[in-house]
Amino acid sequence: MPAQRPLFAALLCATALLPLAAQAESVKLTLLGVGDVYNFTEEDGRGGFARLNAVARAERAANPNTLYLFDGDMLSPSLLSGFDKGQNTIDLTNIVPFDLAVPGNHEFDFGPANFLEKVKASKYPWAAINITTADDKPLDGFGGVMVKDIAGLKVALIPVAQDTSPSVASTGDLKFLPTVDTAIKAAKAAREDGADIVVGVVQTDMDNDRKLLKSHAFDVILSGDDHSYATAYDGVTAYVETSIDGQFLSPVDLNITVGEKDGKRTIAWTPAFRFVDTASVAPDPETQAMVDKLSAGLDETLNVEIGTTETPLDSRRNVVRAEEAAIGNLIADAMRDATKADVAIMNGGGIRADRTYDAGTKLTRRDILTELPFGNVTVLTEIPGSQLLGALENGVSQVEKGAGRFAQVSGVTFVYDASAEPGARVSEVMVGGQPLNPDALYKVAVNDYILGGGDGYDALGGGRLITDTGAGNLVATDVMNYVEKSKTVSAKVEGRIKKLGQ
Template sequence: MFLPVRRSTVSLLGACALGALMAAPALAETVKLTILGVGDVYEFGGEEGRGGFARLNAVARAERAANPNTLYLFDGDMLSPSLLSGFDKGQNTIDLTNLVPFDLAVPGNHEFDFGPQNFLEKMAASKYPWAAINITNADGSPIAGLGGVMVKDMGGVKVALIPVAQDTTPEVASSGDLKFLPTVEGGIAAAKAAREAGADLVVGVFQTNNDNDRALIASKAFDVILSGDDHSYGTYYDGITAYVETSLDARFLSPVDLTVEIGEKDGERTVKWVPNFRFIDTAAVTPDPESQVLSDALAKQLDDSLNVVVGTTEGPLDSRRNVVRAEESAMGNLIADAIRDATGADVAITNGGGIRADRTYDAGTVLTRRDILSELPFGNVTVVTELPGSQVLAALENGFSQVEKGAGRFVQVSGIEVVYDPTAEPGSRVAQVKINGADLEPDKLYKVATNDYMLGGGDGFSALGGGKVLTNTGEGGLMANDVMRYIEKTGKVTAKVEGRIQVVGK
């Protein structure tokens, strides 16, 4: 059942929940539970024989067959970004997960990349429940169809599932006027309320970063925490909380088996448990046949339209996550140069987090439409706004404000040479800026090419707003198309790292 949670973190579980928890069947001696968590699954077919929905579905089917007391939980991010989601806004992920439905799914920030209405449509098309205790409408009212705390009876063990979304979603996605309440505080409060209402086990299903994960573990409010968002894999147990960071694209999975002993002492119900973490490298998993048929059909659709050559690289390109979010990259320069060329703007600024293929290209690589759309899967539109130099500077400051965190707001630029100090306080890191060879003038107006997401304040780029918009989202073209046309002009890519972004003292 769902127990909807409103804005208040005090009254998180009502009388209905209390009754459900306390009306437990006769006590069992030992119950084995399996909890399988997954998140951040973007590429429907996986990569190089590992991950993807067909292998994930095979593992989920096998776990449920081996143990009927299995919870299959999703901790955020699948509708976007991917090559195919640029066309169908994530419908492929719904079709594939509907074949082996989750017991519960938490929306990640990427569920809102195409706006809140698309998420609501995809949620309605899902054959499984979505839930998050900390997302409301603008007026604080609950979102129709989005659940809250869920209580499951697993072999006589009352398990409370606490689903929590990332509260920074409005900064990094297009979530409209939806409200996202605090992730950590709200999750802990809900977990304590569930425990007080009689839950035997409390399982947190979070889409949040590692820093928040550590705070959640330190709270000692949870028995198990499943967390996505960081694209890494890991397990941890401190004797109180079992924790799984759920990897990327279902490449590596870690079902957690809990051996739960239920007893009685001094007239009180007692529950003890021990975790066993299993490791599954999905490269060794035979894909689920039904899912593979659908996956193959989706791949064929892409192949027919995307294997078209656009040009060849003269030098290497690098779009790895740790590069485009931390330093000047040739791929970033290519994209920024392309949107500047397409618009005739003075400068171009784009966010490294919007560059997504996470790979390198050797010199001489033949690039196809598939490659460019893999790098720019969000369907962002190129826009141009006219801003004073002071706001251009503020936008650059925002771009460097979280470089130590690997944040997606790190900028890739064209027409700009900037020197910054990562050790300085955020907001005061830019030491020098030149615009097309001349010092930036605070009062001078510059035409700035960027993308519609950033123009709307995404990734904290509020400084890009308020200017005279010369090309809006209705008039602009897709960034990916601008890049493809730019390459096709000469049939080659000459972009390279050339000192556009420098660090003080280096």
């Protein structure tokens, strides 16, 4: 009779003869999102493409399962984009290409033809599932939902653009489907098609972000547009609002466990948010060399003093989009002076440097072009007072949202009530010291963007064009000429725009 084997050995052999139970596998997926990257240089030692590229290289080196994703706004506005229509941003990001890029509204500031030209020059794919041509066809060279196979996982990237782009940029006849509904529908379809992880790469405001989060159709949402930094996790969806100019970054590590339950594959994950202040990041040498070359070319042309401001100026976003601003008065005065108009209107969203100037500051060409980077042209139209009133109504119709349509003005004063319904907020309009006559004709200087209906200024259309885009100067040129001619300027807040109750 053969000797008996020890019990543990018998059990071991028996286990070896059974089908192997599925072993849980662990995968770390890193998602690095960035958006609203305009300026090629750093600011106060933080941000800029050289530091951004350094972070992206480091993340990919640390984890090959890394996706580097862009969520909109790069080609404009910036000082250099006023000259090259955003080509510098393509050249700089081509050094460390994205895995996927979604266009923001500012990708269309120079029109759709320029954007598609830049798409072709990119060494990475662009996509947005809610943009089509006028006849409902996909854009040439443009993608849709992207599914990446990463360590055996199907990761679906849902790229969605801002559906308000036609009202805030020069999108031509392109169609933009609703951001939220389109994104959620695509995310659910990707899940049904077997995606293990669903990532929204979106360019939209926080109101829409909240709707996307609430849907729980996504595992992760990377969002741009708001120029702020934020992270959140509600137990179902992780969220990153991706800051501005690459100043603060938040790589998200998804620690994923792939297992099996009741014969079915299971996916479980937890997020780990990391905070990167790029002030602590050494610039990527290859990118920095290109940045230095671009900077040198600009310095010679732009670091020329043109005049002095005797009063402080404030172009911060929350000021020029919400109240009468001294710098808004300066710009509108320059436009009116250049065209001999009765009234000038400048949309606050077109004033971009987001900074302050102390009294006594020497103004340079660089300062003015940084404030006015879009390359917009001053145009002169003649419209009845009723349309002028409509334009002013539009200017304050979304003041509570900080919308870029807020009107900085010259030659006109008015009062508005932010608590009233949009379209019925403006009163006590005076032009040249006289009450507005709805039937009288007024010469109004504006930029070509809002004349074409940008920022909701449809009320400016249909007038008699006295100076059109082809004959006008750049708004920036008119302001530079005005400052240079004056030598000293003393713009200040003087009651052109009054909010009821203040």
